[in-house]
Amino acid sequence: MTAEIDSKITESEWEVMRVVWAHQQVTSKEIIQVLEQKKAWKPATTKTFIGRLVKKKALNTEKIGNKFLYSTDLNEIDFVKNMLSELFDNVCNRQKGGIMAYLLNDSVLSFDDIKEIETVLEKKQAEAVDQVPCNCVPGQCHCHLKNEAEENENGKN
Ligand SMILES: [Zn+2]
Structure with a gap:
């Protein structure tokens, strides 16, 4: 709940x-x-x-x-998931994969944990994209600055 x-x-x-x-x-x-x-x-x-x-x-x-x-009526795992989702809302979509890799690397995992993560990864592999679209407002991440620089660069050529 x-x-x-x-x-x-x-x-x-x-x-x-x-x-x-x-x-x-x-x-x-x-x-x-x-x-x-x-x-x-x-x-x-x-x-x-x-x-x-x-x-x-x-x-x-x-x-x-x-x-x-x-x-309490609050479920501990749901609560932690909500907190993590809220934290992740403050991060550019392009940074999320790297942050998840960091968390994985930083955690002790059971064989069952690894199985669960592998199942998720297999699904993600099938849906993977070359570049994750940035979800940020201009001025709040580096992606827009980079895109604008690339556009300017292309404009010159
Ligand atoms: Zn971004």
């Missing part, structure tokens, strides 16, 4: 979300314990981030007795 959240979450809030994703339902005490270990955050710091996530509707609260339980 890709529920809409009010605004993007910060790196620190992401740390809290990871604890919630790992537990499905969790108390603030448990979140505080994990992040005290990993980040050396004081309980008040973690509570602030929990509060912000509740406000952004990224976390649900349920009161059981005198304890609050936190959960």
